[in-house]
Amino acid sequence: MSKVQLSQIAGIVAMLVGLMVLPNYLKYHHQDFLIFLTINILVVVSYRLMTLTGEWSLIHIVMMGVGAYTSALLSKNLGFPVWISMPMAGVGAGLIAALLCFPLFRMTQFYFLIGSFAVGEAIRLAWIFFVKPFGGSSGVSSIPPPELFAIDFMDPIPYFYLVLAVVTVCLVILYRIENSRIGLTLHAVHWKSSLSESVGVNTWKYRSLAFIVASVFVGIAGALKVHYLGNVTPHQFGVGTMVFVLIWVIVGGYNTFFGPVLGAIVLSILDESLRDLEEYRPAIYGALLIAAIMFMPKGLESVPPSIRAWFKAPATPPPG
């Protein structure tokens, strides 16, 4: 293991320890904020896996909803322990995604964007329409929190630890995927789809794979959210929310693994500090989005290149 990797690992461990002590010094609603922010980081990082193939989907947040509903219904209606229903949320979202691959990946680019939007809206409308079991517009409530010994997961601090642990594991997996051959192939599919095909890459399979894996992880994110909030409604997963994900990814920059994370953190903190503006906040977001696209098309990550260089994975060295 090289020095760079060691220092990286040390940095990450220090960050994790910092994050573990942090909530003890925060006010209640900041603890809340920290939980949602951590979940949202998983949302954007899993979305990035999708964008690696060059396709921008608008269905990601709906897949989060699929996970949320799966876990909510399994634990509340069928009495599954949350420890089982949470991973099942990932499985559920992955399965739905696998089914959707057939129609969705017959499209690319703009058609895919619009197609994914349409399919997502249709799923959301299904939640509204089928009162049994989805609870219609008002969704599902009184969803149980996880249980473990005597820990009170209604309390934000233990729940934050749970979220932190799950999200960290997920991020490590996503990072490894991106830096494996599979990640390389996803890049290849994006940049020169026909060249990839001509050397034997099944582009359909890789696009589907990225979508399914992204959905599994965002499904888990949905479960994490739903067991903290205690309720789930179709409106939490509307295209408005999807747009925020897009904004985080784009403002943060989607060229590296950590760009979207940076975007989510910076914009969420900004959003939090604008809390007093209430419903006027979207305008600030809108203006920021435009400013980012016009003046910083590569995202926040392009601003301090040194930070980026530090985070950048060591290039695949040839043996010897």
Next chain:
Amino acid sequence: MELFFQSVINSFIQGGFFALWAVGLVLVFGVMGVVNFAHGELVMVGAYTVWVLHSQYGIGYIPALCIAVLLVMFIGLLMERFLFRPKQGDPLGGLINSIGVLFILQVAALVVGGTGPAKQVAPPFPGTLIIQEFLRIPNQRLFSIAVAVAALLLLWFFLTKTKLGWSLRAVALDREAAALQGININRTSMIAIGVSGALAGLAGALMAPISNIYPTMGHNVIITAFIVTIVGGIGSLSGAVLAAVLYAFLHTFVTAYFSGTIATMCGLLIMVLVLIVKPTGIMGQKVSE
């Protein structure tokens, strides 16, 4: 039977609105290659303008309508000049910019109208046309559909019979070739978005007296416009109009006999089906492989 005939009439009126919404979206996409997500919000601004000028300040409905058209057209022009033009050749950039505008316009509506219940505008053409006992068409709706059809006919005339309209279609067909022939792309884009904005403003102004006015009313508009655009064939105006009427029938009838949610769901699924089977839409040209 009554419900049936009433639904037929309603379908045509709906179809007029759907066509107005979609045609503007198609025009901008065709000529500029930008998906304007804020198109629904442009319609919303048209409706709010009428609400402010007519209901709050007592200006006549027709002058308010004209101002709405001009105002939205102006907003469209601003978007073209400052947001879309610098992002030529970057469809994602243009799309994201339009999402930014969407948020800003929604908040602007909130600032102007405040929170609280949806706004309504008292119909300036009250009364109802009653035909044979069972058919009732409010005069306001008659007025709306008449103006909508007139606007679409005017657009058709403009696009097919004038030199400017011809240059618009040329750019939509093949940007490079049009530029080589000396067509000014920037000017053509401004005309496209100007017309698109005017149609959106008009649609909003016509909707104002017959529907609820609230900041996120554009959501429904954009979904419908997408469905109609895709089903009709991206870039095909006649396809959009045809699809608008067909979809209006589907939507009105499914809403009348089942529910509005199912109606929209059907629309979305049909759109996905079209995307899969014939991505160029019912009237789209066959593109080469």
Next chain:
Amino acid sequence: MALLEIKNVSKRFGGLAALSNVSFAVEQGEIRGLIGPNGAGKSTMFKNIAGFSQPSEGEIVFSGQTISGYRPHTIADLGIVRTFQETTLFQELTVFENALVGCHLQANTNIFSAVLGLDKHKQSRARDKALEVLEFMGLSQRIDQLASELPLGSQRSLAIAIALTSGPKLMLMDEPFAGMNPEETRQMMELTRKVNKSGVTIVLVEHDMKAVMGLCEYITVLNFGTLLTEGTPEEIRHNEAVIEAYLGGSRKH
């Protein structure tokens, strides 16, 4: 049995017949020339063989197996690889990564072993293969350079390297010498011969007649989508119909 058999293949785009009823066969180990004026249907033929588009009629047989109708990645899997008329590389990746993408077929990994690092063996084999091919194509000095930074000649070599890493039996090369100066052309011809010697059958589309005549033992001529004639370079050079086709102008001019 021939390695590749084209049987009565036609391809129509709307009213235009880009290929009509073309048949020919390529033997194992050949360097076959496929020539013809602009718009004759050469690239279209390649696209059909490699599965990027399907013939409207007719059949394409590779090693005794009908492959028309298969997807490109399946055909690549069977051993046919295509280089593109425009230089196509993964510009954003390094030379080494470019070659590694091509090794896809050898190191096809599943996501679990990729995450858990269980595919080390496969990966190191892919690396070895990539390095070997880069060495073979004379690119080992440039491994860490970005593909976009290479000079034209090396870019073309890399394009061929990518194709080679997938372990092809048959390589379809579309105008590999276009835009090259005589020195670059000479080097590229050397490489092409070397690739062929290593056991890869080659079909070469090229407008540079000197290169084609120098490399190929046998040449197939297309004109307006039909098979005009076939023969040795000597025969083709003196064939009236071929001279006529080239002088008589093509559709594009």
